[in-house]
Every structure is written in C-alpha cells, then in structure tokens.
Amino acid sequence: MGRTALFMPKHNGMGHVTRCLGIAQHLKQTGWDCIFDIAGPYQQLVVESGYKVVSNTSHKMRDLRTRAAQNVPPFVLCHKPIEEYNNFEFLQKEVQIAIENYRTINPTVLIGDMDWKTRLVGKVLDIRTVGIIQQQWYPGHSERWRCWWYDIPSKYMNDSNEVEIYNQLCKTLSVEPIEHFYEQWAADLLIIPGIPEIDRINQNDKYPVHYVGPILHDWVRDTDQEVSQWIERNSGYFIFASNGGTYSDSKINDLLISATRRANIPLLMAIGPQSTPINMDNTSTLKIVNFIDWRETVNHASVNIHHGGHGSTMAAILAGQPSIITPFQCEQETQARMVMEQGAGLLVPKNKDPYKHFTFEADQLREAIGHLEVTLKEEDIIEALEHVQGVSYKTAVKSLKRKAEQLGGPNYSAQLIAKLVE
Secondary structure, three states: OOOEEEEEEHHHOHHHHHHHHHHHHHHHHOOOEEEEEOOOOOHHHHHHOOOEEEOOOOHHHHHHHHHHOOOOOHHHHHHHHHHHOOOHHHHHHHHHHHHHHHHHHOOOEEEEEOOOHHHHHHHHHOOEEEEEOOHHHOOOOOOOOOOOOOOOOHHHOOHHHHHHHHHHHHHHHOOOOOOOHHHHHOOOEEEEOOOOOOOOOOOOOOOOOEEOOOOOOOOOOOOHHHHHHHHHHOOOOOEEEEOOOOOOOHHHHHHHHHHHHHOOOOEEEEOOOOOOOOOOOOEOOEEEEOOOOOOOOHHHOOEEEEOOOHHHHHHHHHHOOOEEEOOOOOOHHHHHHHHHHOOOEEEOOOOOOOOOOOOOOHHHHHHHHHHOOOOOOHHHHHHHHHHOOOHHHHHHHHHHHHHHHOOOHHHHHHHHHHHHOO
16 A cells, blocks of 8 residues: 655745655655645645645635735734634634545645644544654743744733643544643654754653754756856856745845845845845846756855745755855744854844834734834945855854765655654
C-alpha cells in the first residue's frame, strides 16, 4: 500500500510552503504521494511543482487573509484573527472541515508547518503527525515567547483565554487538553529547519526536537535563463535582496533599488507575487523577478539583504553570505539578533522609533500603517553593505554554513518521517 503525506503550511506563507515543498521533493523520490492543503498566491506554484492540492480553509478565513493583506501591517495580520475569529465556534468549524476532508484522503502522516490544527486532526483521525517549528513555537515553552521590538496588547495575546478555547475544542473532540499555550504545536515528530546557533531553545524530555538544517526548495520559473545571463554579466560582485514573499514591503524594495543604484552596485531582487516596487525597469545592473532557483542564483551573490524570515535567513547561511536584515514583524528581529550574535550579519531596522500598542480598530490600524513608515535612509544601506564585506563576517557565515550542511536538510527530514511511520 502506498504512503501519503498531507502537508499543512501555516497561513500559506512562502516560507512555510517552501519548507513543505523541500520535504515533499524528497518523499516523492522514494514513492510517497504528497498532497498540500493550501490556498492563495502559492497554490499554483505547488501545482506546477507536481503536487495535488486540497483547500480546507473556510471562506471566512480566506476573506480575512484577503482583506488583511490590503495595506495592513504584517504584524497586525498575524494577530488580527485573535480579535475577529479566534472563538470556539469558528475554530471548531475550521477543525471539522479539515477532519472531514482528511478522513476521505486517509493520509499516512500529517506534516504541519506551524499549523495549529495538526495535533488536533492527527489525534482525532489517529494519524502520526510531524511539526515543522521554529524556536518561538517550541511546545516545551511554558511562558509566552516575546518579540524584542514590539509587543502586542495583552487583550490580543492572552495565553489563558487561548488555552481555554483550545481545550474546549479538545473536549468536544475527545482529545487530551494542553497545559501551556505552545503545546498546541506538539507532534509525534518535531523538526527545526535550522541550526542550534540560530534557533536556540532549551529542550525538555517531553518534547524532543531534531535539528535538520535548512529546508529550501528550487522554484523553477521562466525567468531562470534571463537571471543566469544577468548573473554572468555581474559575476564580480552583486547583491541579492528578498524582503518577504507574500507581504514584501515595497517601500524597502524601492529604497534598496535607489541605494544600490546610487552606490553603483548590481542588484538582483526577488519579490513576492503581491508586491511590486515602484520602479520595475530592469537594467544591466538591476534585475527584478518573482521567484528564482536559489541554488543557481542566490549562491553567486556577495551579500544577502532580507527581512529575517526563517527561510531567507537559512538560505543566506547555506549560501555562505553575510546578511543585512531589515525585519518588519514577529520573529524576524529575533533571528536578526541571532545572526548578529554569530557575527554573520547586521540588523538594520527599517524604523528606529519604538513600536507602540494598537487596539486594531479602524483608526488605530491607519495609525499603525503610518507608524510603520520607513525612516531608513540610502546611507544606512550603503554603510551596512560596506561593513559586512569585512573578513570576520565572511568567516563567521562560512562556519555556520558548514554546520548547516552537516545536518542533511530535507533529505534527513524525509528519512525521519519515513522512520516515524514504519
């Protein structure tokens, strides 16, 4: 009988989808059937990569994501569901939709990249589960993990309320309740797609984790040949920049274009499908694409400028490139600080003003958007580029690269998953 892996990437974000695709690629090579529960801008890319797709997200949640993506700061998007939809009735519906559809598919294993439904659905259907997590979502945390650069009002980040709602679901589904907020991301197998130096946690015996190293996937697009030719022309020195997939900040993109143009530095920029810089004119020293084959392109860059997303951080390390990180939400500044601590890059905040609390009402959202205005200057980018060319940065990132390569990445992950279901 064949084996089927059903992937559940959280929020259908690019990083989550990419990690799932990286593992699926290796499982497929050993005879697995791989199915993705996905909707949104990356659904077509998953299909083009040769995988089946189901979409179990309710229309209400899809509407939320569509509206939230329209000019709302990304960190607001992350927590908006807590205010508007994270109630028992809504979450119960979300879980029931998944249970009914997954029961029909009858997968061998559920692989969730930070999707809170993975544990519940796995328990109800008696299916083994895999959790792809990062340091801030480790189930062994007993207290709320905090971001360094801003805080969310307690009204929207109340652990006890969320645990209570989650445990209501557990009761209706006859699933063992949780004690702490982070236990909702527990799984039979926990893997961290990174290295201990960047994803630092205090493990406990109840929730052991496997560090598997970076999990990346090659996007094969029509622009690959054009990009390769551009790289050939600028092979001496060029910058690669990617500031987010789904919610890339066009203001930062425009700033990078103007800064590198001013410094006469070639720039290769990858942007998400929902982000378009004001200046899209490709030139001999500027190339802008949506997706690229990172192994054939990113590896040739001298410096990697990115937003601190987990996938981007790991890609820069695996490519052996110093990073300049301009975070805009959540764990990104944490990862930037970890990279800085290892001497492998610089954190360059897009806004040096402190972040304040918001109520998420309409007027407050408008204030939040205005508050996130980029105050970073061209000079800051140019100075950072000069700084990370130092020998110490290159030495540090090469050391991290060696450690990442030793862990095995998606191939090792696929082996762990196969062993789990033996």
